[in-house]
Amino acid sequence: MSMPNSRERVVAILVLLVSLLTQAGTPTASAGQPADALWFDGPAAAVLTVEGGRFTDGLGREVVLRGYNVSGETKLAENDGLPFASAADARTSAAALRSLGGGNTVRFLLSWASAEPVRGQVDRAYLAAATEQIRAFLDAGVRVFPDFHQDLYSRYLFHEGSWYTGDGAPGWAVEAGGYPRESCGVCLFWGQNIQQNTAVTRATYDFWHNAHGVQDAFLATAQTTMAYLAEHLTPAQFAGVAGFDPYNEPYAGTYDSGQNNRSWERDVLWPFYEKFRARMDAAGWRAKPAFVEPGLFWNANLSFQRQEGGFLDAGTLGPRYVFNTHFYDQKAISGIFMWGKAGDGQYTGDFGTVRDRAAATGTAAVVSEFGHPLSGSTSDKAPTVDKAMYQALDSRVPGARWWSDPTGSGPVLSSTQWQWDIYSGRHHELMNGNPDKVRTEGDAWNDEDFSGVRLDDSGRAVLRQDARLLDRLYPSATAGRTVAFTYEDRSRDGSTTLTWNPVPAGLPHVARLVGSGQYGLLLWRSDGGSAPTELHLPASFATAATTVVSDLGTVHGPPPYTRDTPIAVTPEPGGTGSRRLLLTAPGADAPHFALVTNGATAPDPQLLDAARTELTAWAAAHR
The missing domain is CATH 3.20.20.80 (Glycosidases)
Known part of the structure; x- marks a missing residue:
C-alpha cells in the first residue's frame, strides 16, 4: 500500500x-x-x-x-x-x-x-x-x-x-x-x-x-x-x-x-x-x-x-x-x-x-x-x-x-x-x-x-x-441512526394541493397542530456524541412560524443555537441564507422523535403538551 x-x-x-x-x-x-x-x-x-x-x-x-x-x-x-x-x-x-x-x-x-x-x-x-x-x-x-x-x-x-x-x-x-x-x-x-x-x-x-x-x-x-x-x-x-x-x-x-x-x-x-x-x-x-x-x-x-x-x-x-x-x-x-x-x-x-x-x-x-x-x-x-x-x-x-x-x-x-x-x-x-x-x-x-x-x-x-x-425538510446529518422519516410537502398539481400522508385521526392534537401546513417527522436513535442532529429547514419554514414537538421539548419559534439549547435554528454553512434545525439529544442508543411543522400559528402550551403526549406514546410503540 x-x-x-x-x-x-x-x-x-x-x-x-x-x-x-x-x-x-x-x-x-x-x-x-x-x-x-x-x-x-x-x-x-x-x-x-x-x-x-x-x-x-x-x-x-x-x-x-x-x-x-x-x-x-x-x-x-x-x-x-x-x-x-x-x-x-x-x-x-x-x-x-x-x-x-x-x-x-x-x-x-x-x-x-x-x-x-x-x-x-x-x-x-x-x-x-x-x-x-x-x-x-x-x-x-x-x-x-x-x-x-x-x-x-x-x-x-x-x-x-x-x-x-x-x-x-x-x-x-x-x-x-x-x-x-x-x-x-x-x-x-x-x-x-x-x-x-x-x-x-x-x-x-x-x-x-x-x-x-x-x-x-x-x-x-x-x-x-x-x-x-x-x-x-x-x-x-x-x-x-x-x-x-x-x-x-x-x-x-x-x-x-x-x-x-x-x-x-x-x-x-x-x-x-x-x-x-x-x-x-x-x-x-x-x-x-x-x-x-x-x-x-x-x-x-x-x-x-x-x-x-x-x-x-x-x-x-x-x-x-x-x-x-x-x-x-x-x-x-x-x-x-x-x-x-x-x-x-x-x-x-x-x-x-x-x-x-x-x-x-x-x-x-x-x-x-x-x-x-x-x-x-x-x-x-x-x-x-x-x-x-x-x-x-x-x-x-x-x-x-x-x-x-x-x-x-x-x-x-x-x-x-x-x-x-x-x-x-x-x-x-x-x-x-x-x-x-x-x-x-x-x-x-x-x-x-x-x-x-x-x-x-x-x-x-x-x-x-x-x-x-x-425545497424540502430532510435530515441532512443525524447524530446516531435514522429509524424512520417522512415529509408531507403539500406540493401542488396545478391548483390541487397534494396530501398523501395526513396525520391519522388517532392523533387529534397532532393533527390540529399541523392543520393544513407542511410537516416532517424524524425517529432516530442517538449516538451519545455532542454534535447535533441537523434537518434542513425549507424557506417555507420561517423560524418564527416553525413548531417542534419532540421528546427533547416543545418550542414554537426555535431560538438560536447554544450548547445548552436542545432545539435551535442556525444558518447553514456557506452564507447563502439557508437554515437548519439543530436537535441535540443525550444518551447513546436512546430513541428520540421530532415533529417539525409550519402549520401552527402561536399554538398554546396545552396543545403542544397534548401533541407531545400523543407522539410519545406513538413513538414508544414503534421503536
Whole structure:
C-alpha cells in the first residue's frame, strides 16, 4: 500500500483536530473559519465516508445528500463543456441551489472532450475553469461529486443534419474508430440510440474493450483531473468533495457471444471500476468513494427494457464504493404505458429495490439522476411523478401506511435531481455545429426540458417547479441512526394541493397542530456524541412560524443555537441564507422523535403538551 500524499495528510490532521474539539465539547471555531462559526461546522463535518452501509461525516453522523445535477450545460458546446459561462454564474447558481432548492450536494458534470481535446494533452485551462466553478459550490457549503458525463458516447458521432446528438468522448476517439454514419432509423426518443444506432453501439463497445487505447486515455485524463482538483483546492474545500462518478449510465453497446448484462457487469464493467478506483488512489483520492453505476437498464420500470444486474456478482463493495443509480419513470415519460398521474406510494417498490441492492453490497446508495420533463406531451405528470419520487426517497412505506409502519421506512436515500440549469430556455447551442439548428428552448439538448430553475429577465434565479416540492425538510446529518422519516410537502398539481400522508385521526392534537401546513417527522436513535442532529429547514419554514414537538421539548419559534439549547435554528454553512434545525439529544442508543411543522400559528402550551403526549406514546410503540 502506498503512503498518503501531503494533501491527504493535511486533511487528516484537520479532521483529527476538529474531532478532538468535538470530544471536548468545546464550542471553538475551527482553524480557518470565522470566529462565530460553530464548532461542528469544521472540515470534519464536510468529510464524507461510508460506514455500516450509510454515509457518515467526520463527526460520525449519518448523512443524507440532497441536491441536483449541475449541469446539462456541460453537454453543450456553447460554454466549451463547462456547466457555466463564468465563475460568477457558478456562484449565482450555488447560492440559489442552497437557498431556493434546499440542496446540500451537486453532481458536477465534466466533459472528457473538453478536458482532452487532443490525444494525450489535457487542457489545463479547462481544468482550471472547472475547478473555479466547483469551488463556488464548495464555498457555499455544498458537497460535490464530479462526473465525466457521456450520453450516446460522443457528439462527434453525429453529423450536422442529425435528429439527435451526444456528448462525452473527444473527436479523436471517434476518428480512431472509423465508425459508420450514424442513424437511429425510426427513433421517437433520443434514448433509443443507445441500442439502435450502430455508430453508438460500436463506439461504446470499443470503449469497454479498450480498442485503440481509448479507455486507457480516458483513465489517464480522469487521474490528471482528480490530481489537479486535489492540488488546487484548499484542504477545507477538498474535504467537501464527496467522491467521483466514473461513468454515466454504462451500457455494453453490444454484448459478446453468450453475454448478458449481468455477466457484462461482472467481466467488463467492474474491472473498469477497479481500474478507476486505482486512479483515484494514485491521484490523492484514496479516502473518497467511487460512485459506481450498474448497467443502465437493471432497474428500468418497463419489463421489456429491464435487464438482470445491479452488481449481483460484485460481493461486498464496502466503504470504497457507493451504489449509484438513476431512475426515470419511462412509463410516464412515454405517454403510452401510464395513463393519468402518479399517486401515493407509486415508486416505493422501485426505490426499495435500490435500498435492497445497496444493502446487499454493503454500501450506501445514491440516486444521482431522477425527474420528469417539464414541457411536452407528458409534462402534466411532473408534479405528481416528482412528488412520488421524493416520497420514495424519504421512505419505502407509502403515506397511507406510514403512521402504522414507520420502522419499515428503511434508510433515507441520498439523491441529486436532474437538473439545475440556470440557463434553461436561454441557450444558444448550434446542434452538432449546425448554424441552421440553433437550440434555445429547454435544456437545448435533444429536446429535453428538466431544469427546476432558470434566470428571469433581471438575471435572478427563480424556480420552475413548486418550491414546496423542491425545497424540502430532510435530515441532512443525524447524530446516531435514522429509524424512520417522512415529509408531507403539500406540493401542488396545478391548483390541487397534494396530501398523501395526513396525520391519522388517532392523533387529534397532532393533527390540529399541523392543520393544513407542511410537516416532517424524524425517529432516530442517538449516538451519545455532542454534535447535533441537523434537518434542513425549507424557506417555507420561517423560524418564527416553525413548531417542534419532540421528546427533547416543545418550542414554537426555535431560538438560536447554544450548547445548552436542545432545539435551535442556525444558518447553514456557506452564507447563502439557508437554515437548519439543530436537535441535540443525550444518551447513546436512546430513541428520540421530532415533529417539525409550519402549520401552527402561536399554538398554546396545552396543545403542544397534548401533541407531545400523543407522539410519545406513538413513538414508544414503534421503536
